[in-house]
Amino acid sequence: MSLSYASGIRPLREQKKLERGFWNAAVPSTCIVPLQQHVGSKLAPLVQQGDVVREGMIIADGPGRFAVPLHAPIPGRVSTVGTTRLFDNTTSLAIMIELAGEFDRLGKEPERLDWSTRNPDELREMVRRGGVVATGRAPLPLHSYLRRGQGGVPPLLVLDLAETEPYLTADTELTSTYPDAVLEGLRIIARILSTTETRVLYSPGNRSALTALRRGMDRTVRIHRVPHRYPANLEQRIRRVVLPTRERDDPARRVITVRPSTAHAVYEAVVLGKPQIEQVIAVGGGAVARPAHIRIRLGTSVADVISECGGLLANPARLVAGGPLTGSEVFNVHAPLPKHVTAVLALTESEIGTAPEHPCIRCGACVRACPVGINPVLIHDLVAAGRAGEARRAGRSDCVECGLCSHVCPSRIPLVERIREVDGE
Amino acid sequence: MSENAGATTFRVFPHSYRMLTVQGIYRRLTLAILVPLGFGIFRGGPDALVMVIAAVAGAILADFLATRFVTSVPFDSAGFRAVYFGLAVAALLSPQTSPLVAAFAAALSVIVGIWFFGGPGRYRVHPALVGPALLGMALPGMQALREGGTARAIPLPAEFIAWMEQVILEPLGVRVTADAWALLLGAVGPEGGSLVMGLIGPILLGSLILFGEDLLPPVLPFSFLLAYAVLVRLFGGNPLDAVFLTNAPFVMLFLLADPPVRPATHTGMALFGVFAGALGALFWITGEIALPAVTALFLAGTFVAVVDSLTTRRL
Structure with a gap:
C-alpha cells in the first residue's frame, strides 16, 4: 500500500478564501433535530408533542453502548415528533422544537468543573452525556471511539490539525479562537485514555491554529508537520508519521486521533457541562455572498445557514454538506445539518467543472x-x-x-x- | 411514523473536479506545440506554413471520416485532438516536405495510430510517429523525416558566440559545435531536418505551458534527458550535439505530454524515461538510425504496458 505523501493533490486552486474568525449565527425560531446523528445505536425520543424543553435538555437517548443522547439546542415547545426528510433526501425520525422561553446558558457565565479529580470512567460518561460525536469522515460516538484505547499499552493521542480538504477550515478557526479550550479538551481525552503521549499533526495551511495552540502547549507534546496535500490525515498515514518504524505495523500500538472541534466539544461537555448543541461550520463556494465561518445551533436548516452569510449571489449549481470531495449533495435546504458536518458549500458550475463522460484515455x-x-x-x-x-x-x-x-x-x-x-x- | 426511520446514509461523491477535461488537455497541448511550431514556420517560410496547414487538415479529415464510418464515437469538433496530432506530425517533418505527403502522413497517423488501436487512450505508441514511420517505410527515398541534417552556412554573430564560449562554456569544459550554435539560436534550419529541430528556446517556452498546466510530470523528460545525455557522454559522444541536432527535446516534451503514451505512475515514468533515453543514446552513438530520438520513443512506447504492469498494483 502506497502511503507516502507524494500521492494526493494540492488543495484546489479555485478555492475561494473564507473570512477569518467566526460569529454566532442568529438562533433559529424552529429547530429540527434528527435522531440519527451518528453511526451506531438508534435513539428513541424522550419527549412528545407539546412538551416544554429547556436549552441543553436531553430529548432522545438509546439503550445501546453506541447510543449518544441528543439535547435540545434551543428552549421551547416540542411541536412535532415525526419523520422528516433530511438534507440528502433520506428520512429520519426527528424532533421539531419551536423557540420559546428563556435560555439557560446563552449570555451567562458558566461554572467550571475541576475535572482533575475525576477518574477516566466518570469523564467518559460525562462525554457520553454531553452527546459528543467525533467530527471527521465517520461520525462516531466519541465515548465509544475512546474505548479503543482501553487496556494494554496506553495509546498515542493525536490532535489532527492536518485537514487539507478544501473549505474544511472550521477547525482551524475554532482552534485559533479557543486554543486553551481545545488543549484542555485534549488533556481530558488523554486522561480518559490514561495516556501521557500526545502529539499534534499539522499541515502548513493550518499554521495559524498551531501558533495559537503553542502558547499554552505542554513541552512534552510533540508536533509533526505533514505536507499540505489532500488527503493528509488518513489513519495509516498518521501512523507512519507519529510512530517509530518498528511500531507502525504493530496492531497493539493504537493511535487515537481527534479533531480540534471534538476536543473543544469535550471541554464544553466536561468543564462547562454544556452538551454538543453548537458547531462551527465553514460556509463557502462561489455562489455565497459572504463566504465565512459561523457558529450555529444544532438543528439550524441549510437555508438559514446560507441566509446568515448574506444569501446567494447566483443560483448554485450544487449545494454540498461537507467538503467538495467527500461531502454529500444537499437536496432539501430546509433540513438541518448533522453534528459531524463542518461545511456548507454553494458551488457554481465553474467550480464544479462538470463535463460529459468520455472513454478512459489511460492518462494514469x-x-x-x-x-x-x-x-x-x-x-x-x-x-x-x-x-x-x-x-x-x-x-x-x-x-x-x-x-x-x-x-x-x-x-x-x-x-x-x-x-x-x-x-x- | 416509523420507529426506525432511516439511518442517514452519507453518500460520497466528488462535487468538484479538476478543471482539465480530455478536450482541455488537447487544447492546451495544441497551444503549447504552437509555440515551437510558430518559430519553425517563421524559420521555414511559406512552404512550412502550407505544409503545417496541410498536415492539420489531413488529420482533421481523417478523424472525421474515422469517427463517421469506422466507430460509433461521435466526431469531437471541439476536441482539438486531431489538430494536436496534425501539428505534431508537421513538427517532425521537414519544411520542404510536400503538403500532400504531410496531409497523408497526418491522416495515416490518425487512422492507423489512433483508430486502429481502438480509439483515444487505447494506443501506446504516439500516433504522430506512426504516420511518418509508415510513410518512410512505403517511400524510403522520400526522406521527409530526418534528424541531424547539415546547417546552411549563414554567418552567426561571431563576437557573441566567442564571448559565450570564453566566459561561460570553456570554464565548464563544454564545447558547442558551430552547427549546434546555429540551430540553438534559431538562425538557420538544417537541410532536411525537422521543422522544430534545434529550436531549443521556443521548445522550452512552449514547455512552460506543459509544466504550468501539469500536463507533463517533470520526472519523465528529466529521466529521458539524463539517460540520453549521460549515455552519449559515456560512449564518447557530445551530449550537446545529441540534444541540439536531433528531435530529442521536442519528443521528450511535446510527444510525451500526450497522456496515453506514457506509464501511469511516477516510478513507471522514470523507468520509461531512462529506457527511452538510453535507446535514443545508443541509436545516436551507433549512427545507424537516422532518427535516434523518434525511433527510441517509437520502440519504447511498445513497452509502456509492461512498465505499467510492473509499477501499478495488479490482481
Whole structure:
C-alpha cells in the first residue's frame, strides 16, 4: 500500500478564501433535530408533542453502548415528533422544537468543573452525556471511539490539525479562537485514555491554529508537520508519521486521533457541562455572498445557514454538506445539518467543472492521485466487465473513498461510484 | 411514523473536479506545440506554413471520416485532438516536405495510430510517429523525416558566440559545435531536418505551458534527458550535439505530454524515461538510425504496458 505523501493533490486552486474568525449565527425560531446523528445505536425520543424543553435538555437517548443522547439546542415547545426528510433526501425520525422561553446558558457565565479529580470512567460518561460525536469522515460516538484505547499499552493521542480538504477550515478557526479550550479538551481525552503521549499533526495551511495552540502547549507534546496535500490525515498515514518504524505495523500500538472541534466539544461537555448543541461550520463556494465561518445551533436548516452569510449571489449549481470531495449533495435546504458536518458549500458550475463522460484515455491521473496505491481504473474496468471478485482482489477493500480518482479524471468517469458498485454485487 | 426511520446514509461523491477535461488537455497541448511550431514556420517560410496547414487538415479529415464510418464515437469538433496530432506530425517533418505527403502522413497517423488501436487512450505508441514511420517505410527515398541534417552556412554573430564560449562554456569544459550554435539560436534550419529541430528556446517556452498546466510530470523528460545525455557522454559522444541536432527535446516534451503514451505512475515514468533515453543514446552513438530520438520513443512506447504492469498494483 502506497502511503507516502507524494500521492494526493494540492488543495484546489479555485478555492475561494473564507473570512477569518467566526460569529454566532442568529438562533433559529424552529429547530429540527434528527435522531440519527451518528453511526451506531438508534435513539428513541424522550419527549412528545407539546412538551416544554429547556436549552441543553436531553430529548432522545438509546439503550445501546453506541447510543449518544441528543439535547435540545434551543428552549421551547416540542411541536412535532415525526419523520422528516433530511438534507440528502433520506428520512429520519426527528424532533421539531419551536423557540420559546428563556435560555439557560446563552449570555451567562458558566461554572467550571475541576475535572482533575475525576477518574477516566466518570469523564467518559460525562462525554457520553454531553452527546459528543467525533467530527471527521465517520461520525462516531466519541465515548465509544475512546474505548479503543482501553487496556494494554496506553495509546498515542493525536490532535489532527492536518485537514487539507478544501473549505474544511472550521477547525482551524475554532482552534485559533479557543486554543486553551481545545488543549484542555485534549488533556481530558488523554486522561480518559490514561495516556501521557500526545502529539499534534499539522499541515502548513493550518499554521495559524498551531501558533495559537503553542502558547499554552505542554513541552512534552510533540508536533509533526505533514505536507499540505489532500488527503493528509488518513489513519495509516498518521501512523507512519507519529510512530517509530518498528511500531507502525504493530496492531497493539493504537493511535487515537481527534479533531480540534471534538476536543473543544469535550471541554464544553466536561468543564462547562454544556452538551454538543453548537458547531462551527465553514460556509463557502462561489455562489455565497459572504463566504465565512459561523457558529450555529444544532438543528439550524441549510437555508438559514446560507441566509446568515448574506444569501446567494447566483443560483448554485450544487449545494454540498461537507467538503467538495467527500461531502454529500444537499437536496432539501430546509433540513438541518448533522453534528459531524463542518461545511456548507454553494458551488457554481465553474467550480464544479462538470463535463460529459468520455472513454478512459489511460492518462494514469487516478493511479498517481490515489493515496492508498490502488489502480482505480483497473477496478473500474473489472466492475464494468462483471468481474466483481477480481475487483475486490484488486484492492477494493483498501479504498478510503476520498474521491480523488474521480476528482482528477479528465474523462469525468465516476470512478468512486463505480468502485462502490462492487459492494452491491 | 416509523420507529426506525432511516439511518442517514452519507453518500460520497466528488462535487468538484479538476478543471482539465480530455478536450482541455488537447487544447492546451495544441497551444503549447504552437509555440515551437510558430518559430519553425517563421524559420521555414511559406512552404512550412502550407505544409503545417496541410498536415492539420489531413488529420482533421481523417478523424472525421474515422469517427463517421469506422466507430460509433461521435466526431469531437471541439476536441482539438486531431489538430494536436496534425501539428505534431508537421513538427517532425521537414519544411520542404510536400503538403500532400504531410496531409497523408497526418491522416495515416490518425487512422492507423489512433483508430486502429481502438480509439483515444487505447494506443501506446504516439500516433504522430506512426504516420511518418509508415510513410518512410512505403517511400524510403522520400526522406521527409530526418534528424541531424547539415546547417546552411549563414554567418552567426561571431563576437557573441566567442564571448559565450570564453566566459561561460570553456570554464565548464563544454564545447558547442558551430552547427549546434546555429540551430540553438534559431538562425538557420538544417537541410532536411525537422521543422522544430534545434529550436531549443521556443521548445522550452512552449514547455512552460506543459509544466504550468501539469500536463507533463517533470520526472519523465528529466529521466529521458539524463539517460540520453549521460549515455552519449559515456560512449564518447557530445551530449550537446545529441540534444541540439536531433528531435530529442521536442519528443521528450511535446510527444510525451500526450497522456496515453506514457506509464501511469511516477516510478513507471522514470523507468520509461531512462529506457527511452538510453535507446535514443545508443541509436545516436551507433549512427545507424537516422532518427535516434523518434525511433527510441517509437520502440519504447511498445513497452509502456509492461512498465505499467510492473509499477501499478495488479490482481
